[in-house]
Amino acid sequence: MSIKIIKMPHLGESVTEASIALWLVSEGDKIDKYDPIAEAVSDKVTTEIPSNYSGIVKEFLIDLDTDVEIGTPMVAIETDDAEDAGESEQPVGAESPFDTEKKEEMTDHINKEIDEAAEKQPIARETKASSQQTISAESKPMADKNARYSPAVVRIAQERDIDLKQVEGSGKHGRITRKDVLNFDVKSQPTANGDLPKPSLQAQKEMIKREMSKKAGTPSEPAASYPSSRDEVFPADRIRKAIAKKMVQSTSEIPHAWLMVEADVSNIVKLRNKTKDRFKEQEGITLSYFPFFVKAVVQALKKHPIINASWDNGNIVFHKDINISVAVATEEHLFVPVIQHADHYSLSGLSKEIDRLASLARDGKLGNQDSQGGTMTMNNTGSFGSVQSMGIINHPQAAILQVESITKRFVPTEDGGFKTADMINLCLSIDHRMIDGLQAGRFLNDVKENLQKFSDESDLY
Numbered sequence: 001m002s003i004k005i006i007k008m009p010h011l012g013e014s015v016t017e018a019s020i021a022l023w024l025v026s027e028g029d030k031i032d033k034y035d036p037i038a039e040a041v042s043d044k045v046t047t048e049i050p051s052n053y054s055g056i057v058k059e060f061l062i063d064l065d066t067d068v069e070i071g072t073p074m075v076a077i078e079t080d081d082a083e084d085a086g087e088s089e090q091p092v093g094a095e096s097p098f099d100t101e102k103k104e105e106m107t108d109h110i111n112k113e114i115d116e117a118a119e120k121q122p123i124a125r126e127t128k129a130s131s132q133q134t135i136s137a138e139s140k141p142m143a144d145k146n147a148r149y150s151p152a153v154v155r156i157a158q159e160r161d162i163d164l165k166q167v168e169g170s171g172k173h174g175r176i177t178r179k180d181v182l183n184f185d186v187k188s189q190p191t192a193n194g195d196l197p198k199p200s201l202q203a204q205k206e207m208i209k210r211e212m213s214k215k216a217g218t219p220s221e222p223a224a225s226y227p228s229s230r231d232e233v234f235p236a237d238r239i240r241k242a243i244a245k246k247m248v249q250s251t252s253e254i255p256h257a258w259l260m261v262e263a264d265v266s267n268i269v270k271l272r273n274k275t276k277d278r279f280k281e282q283e284g285i286t287l288s289y290f291p292f293f294v295k296a297v298v299q300a301l302k303k304h305p306i307i308n309a310s311w312d313n314g315n316i317v318f319h320k321d322i323n324i325s326v327a328v329a330t331e332e333h334l335f336v337p338v339i340q341h342a343d344h345y346s347l348s349g350l351s352k353e354i355d356r357l358a359s360l361a362r363d364g365k366l367g368n369q370d371s372q373g374g375t376m377t378m379n380n381t382g383s384f385g386s387v388q389s390m391g392i393i394n395h396p397q398a399a400i401l402q403v404e405s406i407t408k409r410f411v412p413t414e415d416g417g418f419k420t421a422d423m424i425n426l427c428l429s430i431d432h433r434m435i436d437g438l439q440a441g442r443f444l445n446d447v448k449e450n451l452q453k454f455s456d457e458s459d460l461y
Contacts (some may be wrong), residue, residue, distance in 0.1 A: 001078055002079055003079075004052070004053045005061075005073045006074055007071050007073050008040070008068055008070050009070070011040065011047065011070070012042065015070065017069050018067065018070065019068065020039070020062060020065070021046065021065065021238040022038065023064070024036050025057050027058065027059060027060060028056065029056070029057045030057075031054065031055065032051070032054045033051055033052065033054045035050060037050065037051045037057070037075060038075070041242055046238070046364075053079045054079065055077045055078045055079035056077065057076075057077060059075070060074070060075055061074055065238060157181055160184075161186065164181075166184075167184050237332075243334055246395060250392050250393050250395040251392060253395065254311075254431050255431065256392070256430070257429070258427065258430075259427075259440050260426065260427045261426050261441075261444045262423055262424065262425050262426075263424050263426060263447075263451055264411065264421045264423055265422050265423070266421050267452060267454060267455050268289065268451060271456070271457070272287055272289060275287065275460065279348075283348060283352065285355045290326075290378075290403065292347065293403045293447075294324055294378060295345075296451045296454075297376070298322055299450045300447045300450060301322050303443075305318050306318075306435055306439055307376060307398060307443050308322055308375045308398075310396045311396065311398065312396070322342050323341065323373045323375045324342040324374070325339075325376065325377040326338075326339060326354060326357060327380070328357065329384075330361070335366060335371075336377060336394060337358075337360065337370045338370065338371060339353050347454075347459060347461070348460050374394065374397060375397060376398070376400070377391070378401050378403060379391055379402050386402070386404050387404050388404060388425055388427060389404065389427055390429060391427065398430065398435055399428060399429060399440075400428075400429045401427070401429075402426070402427040402428075402429075403424070403426060404424055404427065405424070406424045407423055407424070408420055408422060409423045426448075
């Protein structure tokens, strides 16, 4: 028997961390290679993680909904070695042939591998938990700095306010195991003076707050922190948390600037009305306005590569591929799948690809390959009636274009008269570290000119 460690896999380009949203197996389960063991979520995609080995799930090494770096050890699997192939396979739930000493050696081996991995790449969960458990030396003595503990042991000790120096280890060489910490009687834990333990710092703060509130005759918590009796409180799901994290990162790191231009798209409205029935019959999908705008933007990006770039630690990265991220909204979430090599598509091809990606997003079936490599984002805000909006840039991209509603307005003509035209607002958000107003304005003017060129049915193909 040997222990294999499965690490958080690479989930996509520019993805540096992810979290486990759901364990699909339990500790002690027997699994086969390639069986799904967990559902992971990053800021780009939610996906199932398969097992690299056949064996028995020994221990989960990270918590649910806790962001960890790619490559962090996440689960330990007990596998059969080649020399053990001749041994009879134990049915699930049968007594193990190993005696107590062998089990302790195996546990010790798991902890050793975890510790070695932690030396190379510290586990984010442990670091994060440690920072959140800042306490005084009196209220919680720190464990021996020279001692080594598994992340699971440290987490449980922090949650239960246990001084690990007071715990007697039952593992090999006196190593403290999870079972030792779980079975430890916190009430029997003495302080440095041999007295009963003092409350944790957080508990002390709560006690002081309640006493002060009683004296002042005010509630123990600010009114804003308590919902009314009519309010309902639900924890945000993993996708909403990923969206929130991405949006905060964008607004905190990218200095946003905004521009808006209006464009006359009467020619596109006429072309679509003329061809939409035949297009639906031949292609099997509805011809919408959005592909026209994607095509116009792609053509303009070829002339303005700075819009198709990104900021990287003081460097400007010009992307050779034009991969358009398209925002797809569902009732509760927002997904941003990517049209890879968008400049290789005709209008008809773009219509089919947008329809395919939107269907996958709404059905929750987007894969890693569908969400990677975007170089600029477009959002069809006009589909729900918006006429003007300011988009948040999809980090680490440099721009996002909001395509608003088409509305009929009176506009002046060259001969001094007026006409009814189909007008639209194009709202562009830019990363002001690398794109200035002049460059953004020229880009939008080229988008407008490209939109004016769609006038014949042959333009669809």
